Amino acid sequence: MDPQTLTELLDVAVLDRLDRIDDLAGDDLARSKALRKEGFSAEVTAALLTQAQLRTEAAAKLGPFADDMLFTRDGLAQATRLPVAAHHARRLIGDLPEDTTFRIADLGCGIGADSVAFAGMGAHVSAVDADEVTAAIAAFNLRHLPDASVENTRAEDVDLDEFDALWFDPARRTIGKADKRGSTARITDPDAFSPSLSWVIEKAGAAKAAGVKLGPALDHDLVPEEAEAQWVSHNGEVVEVCLYFGAARQRPGRGALVMGERTLLVHEDDLPDEDEADIGELGKHLLEPDGAIVRAGLVAALCSPLQARRLHPKIAYLTTDVEPSGPASAGVTAYEVIDVLPAKVPSLRKELVSRGIGSVVIKKRGADIVPDQVRRQLKLPKGDKATLVFTRLGERHVVLLTQPV
Numbered sequence: 001m002d003p004q005t006l007t008e009l010l011d012v013a014v015l016d017r018l019d020r021i022d023d024l025a026g027d028d029l030a031r032s033k034a035l036r037k038e039g040f041s042a043e044v045t046a047a048l049l050t051q052a053q054l055r056t057e058a059a060a061k062l063g064p065f066a067d068d069m070l071f072t073r074d075g076l077a078q079a080t081r082l083p084v085a086a087h088h089a090r091r092l093i094g095d096l097p098e099d100t101t102f103r104i105a106d107l108g109c110g111i112g113a114d115s116v117a118f119a120g121m122g123a124h125v126s127a128v129d130a131d132e133v134t135a136a137i138a139a140f141n142l143r144h145l146p147d148a149s150v151e152n153t154r155a156e157d158v159d160l161d162e163f164d165a166l167w168f169d170p171a172r173r174t175i176g177k178a179d180k181r182g183s184t185a186r187i188t189d190p191d192a193f194s195p196s197l198s199w200v201i202e203k204a205g206a207a208k209a210a211g212v213k214l215g216p217a218l219d220h221d222l223v224p225e226e227a228e229a230q231w232v233s234h235n236g237e238v239v240e241v242c243l244y245f246g247a248a249r250q251r252p253g254r255g256a257l258v259m260g261e262r263t264l265l266v267h268e269d270d271l272p273d274e275d276e277a278d279i280g281e282l283g284k285h286l287l288e289p290d291g292a293i294v295r296a297g298l299v300a301a302l303c304s305p306l307q308a309r310r311l312h313p314k315i316a317y318l319t320t321d322v323e324p325s326g327p328a329s330a331g332v333t334a335y336e337v338i339d340v341l342p343a344k345v346p347s348l349r350k351e352l353v354s355r356g357i358g359s360v361v362i363k364k365r366g367a368d369i370v371p372d373q374v375r376r377q378l379k380l381p382k383g384d385k386a387t388l389v390f391t392r393l394g395e396r397h398v399v400l401l402t403q404p405v
């Protein structure tokens with residue numbers, strides 16, 4: 001969105017129309033015609049419909065708050081989900097005694113999702129964003145929170161000494177190279193993040209307390225020794241790795257936090273000694289560990305609490321003879337193993353057809369297949385549902401015929 005369109009969008013009458021946009025019936029074309037008839041310019045009409053669409057999409061991340069916010073497509077894509085932002089706030093701010101002033105800087109605040117959580121926890125938030133439109137949108141989104149302010153400036157130009165905590169969520173997408181839908185591509189080189197990862201880590205390491213949100217594919221070698229690195233999944237999706245420093249660090253080393261209906265924390269201290277990591281025969285159940293645990297390299301830590309063993313040293317599946325229970329079961333999806341089938345498509349098809357299976361979910365680890373391609377090649381007639389797991393037992397490529405537990 002360009003600054004001129006944003007200025008027009010921030011007009012009270014336009015914002016009021018956005019809040020009432022659901023009273024317009026029909027598809028986008030009909031709604032657009034109706035808005036033009038009401039006297040809105042073509043640009044404002046387009047902006048209103050885009051904001052209405054983004055608010056709908058944002059509800060998945062930000063719940064009912066989305067209906068009172070403005071977005072850019074890129075800003076929404078990069079925004080932290082509210083429950084995860086609340087977790088960041090708890091880690092950085094904790095329980096504030098009454099009458100305490102706790103100052104936190106959000107250094108690249110985007111549309112302001114993390115700042116909303118920080119301010120909601122009672123902190124005084126100074127948010128900055130280098131992008132003019134994004135900073136103005138964050139200011140709008142934080143307007144009800146009197147202890148939050150937003151400035152359009154670069155993180156590198158902020159005096160960081162005055163803060164009790166620093167929050168960094170560096171931009172990891174290309175700027176100004178958006179495709180037709182306004183989406184941008186992921187940057188993988190940490191020196192090309194904005195601000196750069198080396199600058200962020202230097203400042204975070206020197207702060208009283210700091211958190212750094214990064215993409216979950218982060219190379220483990222880039223985690224500074226003094227930091228706590230926590231990979232996080234929310235409702236089954238791996239969303240980030242967060243590095244914590246100073247007072248925000250609870251347990252140095254690698255950890256995983258599974259957030260959802262149930263919560264689970266796993267830490268590298270829970271890993272068995274190398275030679276105790278049990279590799280064994282396929283049991284009654286196959287366990288698929290949560291992606292945050294896999295990314296953190298902590299799959300073996302689930303063996304003992306789930307009475308499970310690994311199937312293969314390099315493949316992130318576990319197996320067990322007992323149905324998973326207890327807190328650690330929140331870290332896996334369990335499948336009952338019904339049979340071991342051949343991995344070659346013609347023989348696999350024969351086995352599936354003979355069992356009346358016609359609809360398959362395909363999972364794979366340690367197998368070089370493209371699930372959609374295999375599904376097409378199988379050309380199964382209508383029949384029962386099953387989950388097929390393409391993997392290896394030792395050196396043997398197999399397909400495990402399973403049903404979710």
Ligand SMILES: C[S@@+](CC[C@H](N)C(=O)[O-])C[C@H]1O[C@@H](n2cnc3c(N)ncnc32)[C@H](O)[C@@H]1O
Pocket residue numbers: 075078079080107108109110111112113114128129130131134153154155156169170171172194195
């Ligand atoms: C990943 S987004 C932040 C998302 C935010 N935490 C949220 O939950 O909404 C990163 C933001 O940093 C901004 N940015 C990039 N380089 C910056 C810099 N040097 N200083 C300040 N902001 C910067 C980008 O404009 C972008 O809005």
